[in-house]
Amino acid sequence: MNLSIRKINAIFKLKTQSIFTNMSIMVAPLMAIGYVLIMKLVMPDTGFTGAYLLGFGVLFNVILGGIMMGSYPLSEEKEKNTLRVLMTSSVNGMEFLIGSLLPSIILIVVVNIILVPISSISISKISWGPYLLFTTLGGLISLLLGYVIGIYSKSQMQSSNISMPFIVLLTFTPVFQAANKSLAHIMSYTYSGVITEFISKMLTSGKYNFDVKNIVVMVSWFIICLVVFVYAYSKHGLDYE
Amino acid sequence: MKQDGGQVILKNIDLEVASGSKIGIKMTHKESLVLFKLITGKMVPTSGHIVADNTNTILSEIIEDGLYDSLTVKAYLKFFQTIVGKTDDLDKLKTHFSLEDVWKTKIKHLTANQRERINLFRMFMFSPKLILIESPLRNLTNDGIELYLKALDYVRSNGITVLCTSYYTEELIILSDTVYRYNQNVGLEKTDLKQNVDVSDDDSEASFMPKRVFKVACNIADKTVFFSPDEIDFIESVNGVSNIRIGNEYFPSALTMNDLEEKLNHFGFYRCHRSYLVNLQRISELISYSRNSYTLILKGKSKEKLPLSRTRLDELRKLIEN
Incomplete structure (x- = not known):
């Protein structure tokens, strides 16, 4: 499959504009910042x-934002019948996905960085490498999950449901973890659980030491979501009917 | 032939789309969708074959196709210009599509007339060899149709062939000069069309009158459409106007019912009622709901019911059964 940088760039600009003007998507990063404030x-x-x-704040942004940014634009394109126009205009599915993914992941990363000062946490307390790695990987997992939902949805309402x-389940991981120990143990195998644990350990101990279990959980989630996405995409394309 | 889910969608289609031709095909939305997918190579026929130079140079537009409402006309077309990788001056081209006054207006504020021209402009930018369009005039006003046809002429003058499909023959007559009607049993049937021309000084041909040929003429827009008697289901007189019924459509004729009866009785038509002239070949059933009333039921999905005068029952029976 040939990928055209020119077409990806055009879709990137279109999607950047559509994300920033779609309040049902922007509610997630704004909610993350507003909640913390x-x-x-x-x-x-x-x-x-x-x-x-x-x-x-990070969970709101990564989970809520990631899933919504993945699923809503795709289902919106289907609902408003603009996806067929794009797909018949020499744009292929992978160019569309890459062009759509880039503005979403950039927004997720930027908001994750902004959340640090507004949480009143000293910048020096953050292990920036692991912090960006875990939160960005979490964002990618959510986006893939969102794309799979988008492939199987025909409208924004269906995608939302x-x-x-x-x-x-994933955004309120800390609430479930506080409920009881068994639930906390189960949630530690979710990528949101890993992100919560990572932030907590990094800020309480001052420095984060890589935990093999956390890395395995994150990578496993990414691989599983990628496989599910590749299956859904190769079986149905972007337009599942 | 193309089957989908055990159902035959298209069958018996033999069509050559020559460069520069203006073809219109009367068919349903579902049939249009399948035909477009077959021509653009997105779908493989169940049997038969389609020969296309390069499917990448074929674009299609169906009635559901949407636009990015939050963009301005300029931003929308610039986006597709980037996709196609061309550097044409859109400001010069916009005049051909009558979009100057809405150039910086958001698409959500535009009328159906303007949106349809944007779609045509978008496809034009790709310089395809063939454009397939489904029912482009369906929601357009008279002024909108005029502007759309002007834009379509410009597209065609650039060497792009445009094939239109629609459920309405009138629309196809306006858009094309060769109109086919799709019928699953016989495939594509060609409708005879002739542009209205001023014949006042053309007396030399007046003496030419071939025998045994008759077609019913109906004036639609600036064209006269000729229907063969065998295409007509029945003719109905409404408020003194004879309406030719073909499929699910009515076409008004300038001739009176008496004139039509006189000319068509040699072609198997019968005046079953004061207001109806029926094509005997289309009758499938004769029903008597009461002692003195009879009804003719015609072939086809709609199973049209026509009244039959009691006094004409015997005559009709003789005509059909002999």
């Missing part, structure tokens, strides 16, 4: 507040 004013500073706020259980 509001909770910072409401919650008493216990010394762990920054880690809690950053963890929640399918996304909801994944979003609730």
Whole structure:
């Protein structure tokens, strides 16, 4: 399959504009920033507040944002019948996906960086390499999950309905982890659980040591989501009917 | 032939689309979708074959195709210009598509007339050899049709062949000079068309009158369409106007019912009722709902019902059964 940089660039610009003007997508990064800002004013500073706020903010951005940015634009294109026009205009599926993925992942990374200062966490306390690696990989997993949902959805409403259980389960991981130990153990095998644990350990111990289990969990989620995406894409293309 | 899910969608189609031809095909939306996919190589026929120089030079537009509503006309076309990788001056081209006054307007604020011309402009930028368009005039106003035809002429003048499909013959007559009707049993049937021309000074041909040929003429827009008697299901008189019924469409004729009866009775037509002239070959059933009322049911999905005068029952029976 030939990939054209010119076409990817054109789709990148189109998708950047469509993401920034679609409030149902922008609600996720804005909610992540807004949640952290509001909770910072409401919650008493216990010394762990920054880690809690950053963890929640990152999950909102990576899970809610990632899944929505993956599924909504694709299902919107199908709902408004613009995808067929694009696909019959010499654009192939992979060019469309790469052009759509780039603005989403850039937005996720930028918001993850912005969340650090607004959580009142000193920049020096962050292990930037692992932080960006874990959160960006988490964003990619969510986007792949979003694309799979987008492939099987015909409209934004359907995409929203399918996304909801994944979003609730993964975004509120810290809440489930606090509920009981068994649930906390199960959630530690989710990529949202790994991100939560990573942020917590990094900010409490001052430095993060790579944990083999966490890396295996993250990589496994990425591979599984990639395989599911490749299967859905190769079987149905972008337009599942 | 193309079958989909055990159902035959297209059958008996033998069509050559020559460069520069203006072909219109009357068919349903589903049939159009399948035909477009077959021609563009997105679908393989169940039997038969399609020969195309290069399917990459064929573009298609179906009635559901949408536009990016949040973009302006300029931004939308610039986007596709980047996709196609050309550097044509869009500002010069926009005049041919009558889009100057809405050039910086968001597409969501545009009318169906303007949106249809944007679609045509987008496809034109790709310089395809063949464009397949489904029912482009369906929601257009008279002014919109005029501007669309002007843009279409410009597209065709650049060596691009345009094939249109529609469920309505009137639309195809306006868009094309060769119109076919698709019928699953017989494939493509050609409809005879002739452009209206001023014949006032053309007396030399007046004496030429071939025998045993008759076609019913109907004026639609600036064209006269000729229908063979065997295409006509029946003729209905409504408010003094004779309406030719073909398939699900009506075409008004300038002739009176009496004139039509006189000319068509040699072709198997019968005046079954004061307001109806029926093609006897299309009758499938004769039903009597009461002692004094009879109804003719015609062939086809719609199973049209025509009244039959009681006094004409015996005459009709003789005509059919002898």
